[in-house]
Amino acid sequence: MSLLSTLNIGRSGLQSSSVGIEVTSHNVANASTDGFHRRSIERSLPASRRIAGGATVGQGVSIGRIRRASDQLLGMRWIEANGESARSGAASSGLSTVETYFNETNQEGVNQVLEAFFDALSRASADPSDLGHRQTLNRAGLNLGSTVSRTAENLVDAISDFESSNESATVSVNRLLADLANVNESINQSGDAIGAGDMLDKRDNLAQQISSLTGATISYTDNGLATLYVSGHAVVSGVEYREMSTGQDANGDQTIRIETSGGFVDVTSVVGGEIGGTQEAAEKATEYLADLDTFAGDFAIAVNAQHALGFDLTGTAGGDVFSFTVGSEARSLEFSSSIYDDPKQWAFGGTATSGVGDNTNLQALIDVESSQLFSSGTQTSGQFLGSLLSTVASDTARASTDASQLAAHNSDLEGLMKSLTSVDLDQEATSLIEFQAAYQASAKVIRAADELLQSLMAVI
C-alpha cells in the first residue's frame, strides 16, 4: 500500500465531489433560466497502478467533462414547431383583431346598415312624398356610407399596424441574427467545457427566438455551430449572417426580404413565425378590404344609376346618392350631402310630371336589393356582404383552431425537451447530498492516510 497514493486518491475524490457540488449549484442557480440545459459531471478512472505481484490498484477518480443534457434531433423539431406555433398564433391574434370590425353579433355592422337602408326604402313606399320617410332614408344612407367607410378605415389601420409590427420584427431578427453569428464564433473559439455549454444554451435560445419570429429551421455543424434557414435560405452560417428587411410590391403591399450580396430574395409568401403569421393576417385584411371596395363601388354605381332614372318632388332628375373615389371606394363612400340637406331630392317618381305619390322609381330602387350585382351576377349586395362576413368568421375560426393545435404540439415538444434538459430540483438535491457525502468520505480517507503516515513517522 502506498500511503502517498492513498492521499492522492482522497484528493481526487475531494476534487471530483467539489466540482460535482459546483455543477449542481450551477444547475440549481439556473433552474428558472430560459433555455438552460442541466449539466452533469462525467467522471472517469485514471490509469491503475501495478503493484508487486502483478495486481493493479485503482488511482481514484478524474473528471472527464461536464455534460450538457441535450437531444439535438428533438431540439431541431422543437425549433421548427415553435416557428409554426408562433406563425399560427400571430395569424390568429391578427385575424381576431380584424374580426372585431365585422362583429355583427353585438354591434351594428355593414350587413345591418345595408339592410336598414333597404328597409327605409321599403318604408318610403307607404308614402313616397312623406318627408319623415325621406329623412329616415337619409339617416340610413348616411349610416351606410359612414359604417362602410369606418370599417374600411379600420382595416387600413390594421394593415398598417401589421406592417409596422413586421418592420419592428425584422429589426429584432437582425439583432438576433448578429448575436447568433457571434455566439457561433464564441463556440468555435471556446475550449472550456462549462463555458461552451453556456454558449450552446445561448445558441439554442437565440435560434428559438429567431424561429419564433421567422419560422427559421436549424442544422448544426460537427463542432456545434448553428446554421439557420428562413424559408430554405441560409440567414446564419458560421460567423456570417444575412439581414432581413421589409419592402413594397407593385401594389404597395409590404414584402419580406432577405438581403443578399446581389440584392434580395423575396420570402413574403413563405416566411413563417410571427412575421409570417402577421403577414397572413395583413393579406387577409387586404382581401377583405378589396371585397369591401368592390361592394362600395358596385353598390353605389347601381343605386346612382337607378336613382338617375327617377324624378324628385320638384320634377328634377335624380342626382348621385353615393359618391366614392376610385381605388379607395369603401373608405371614401359618402352619402350625398345635397340629398341629406333636402330630402325632396330623392327621385322616386317615374316622370318629371309624376304625382307626389308616384313610386315607380322607388320600386326600382328597392329592386336593387334583389339584383345580383356581385360575383359575376350570382350574388345580391346582401349575399355578397354576408359571404364576406362568413369568410372573416371562418378564417378567424380556422386560424384559432390551427393556433391551438400547433401550440399544443409545440407545448408537447417543449415538455419533452424540458423533461430531458431542464433542472429537476429533487434530482439536484439528491446529487448535492451524494456529492456532500462523497466529499466527507474522501476527507476521511485523507485523514486516515494522514494518521497512518503519522504512525509510521512515529516509529522512525
Place this chain on the structure above:
Amino acid sequence: MSVVRSSQSYLFDLVRSESSSLGMEVNKLKQQAITGRKINKPSDAPASMGKIVRLREEGANQEVYKDNATWAQSIIGTADTLLGDASGLLKRVQEIAVAMSNDTYSAEDRAAAALEIDAIRNDLLRLSNSELGDRYLFAGSSFDVPAFDSTGTYVGDSDEPEILIGDDNWVQAGWDGSAVFQGNVDSFQVLSDLSVVLNANQPANVRLLLGDVNTALEQAIAAHQDVGWAYAKTDDALVLAEHLEVDLTQHLSSLVDADPAEAYLRLEEAQMAYSAALQVAAGGMSMGLFEHI
C-alpha cells in the same frame, strides 16, 4: 405525451399554460352567461353566420312589411267605407230614378227628387275628395291635391300608388278617381243630367237615364269589391309577416341565444376545474426535497 423527468421549469410552464387556458374558458362561459348569447363573435359559429345574417334581414323585412301593411290597411279600409257609402248613395239614386220615371208622379214630386239628387251629387263629390291624413284617396299618385274640382272634373292622375307589404308583394293604396267614378259613365254628369230632367218634369228622359244610373251604381260596386280584395290581401300579408317574424325570431334565438341553465352549469363546472387546477398546482409546487435537507 410521456414525460421522462419532471423538471421545475416544465411544471411551472404547465401550470402557466393550463391555468391560462382554463381561465380563458371560464371567461368565455362568463361572457355567455352575462350576455345570454352563445355566439359573441362571428368566429364562434362561422358556419351559422351567413344564416344569422339572412334571418336578421328577413326579420327586419317582416317588421317593415307589418308596418306598411297596417298603414295600407288604414288607407284601404277608409276607401272601402267610402266606396260602400258611394254605392249606397247611387243605390238611392237608382231608387229615385226608377220611381220618378213613373208617370204618376207630379212635377212637384220630381222637383223635390231633383233637390235630393243634387244633395247626393254633392255628397258623392265630397266623398270622392276624401282624404286620410293629407292623402286624397282617389287622386291617383297626385294625392296631395283633391281628386275632383267643384264641377266634378278630375284633376288627379291615372297612376295608382302601391305599397310594399311582402317580398315582391305590392298592394294598391290609392285610386284613379276618374276610373272609379267616371270610368264607364261619369257619375257626376249622370246625376247632373238626372237633376235637369227631374226639374223639367220629363219622366221619359228620366227613363232614358236609367241605364246610366245603373252603370254608375255597378262601377261603384265593382270598385268597392276591388278594394275589398285589396283589404283581404293586406290581411293575408299581416298574418304572414307576423308568423314569419315569430318563426324567424325563434330560429335566430336557437342559433344565437344561450340556454341560461346550461350556460350557468357549464360555468360552474369550468370554475370548479379552474379552482381545482390552481389548488393542485399550488400544492405540487410547494413540495421538494430541498425542504427537507
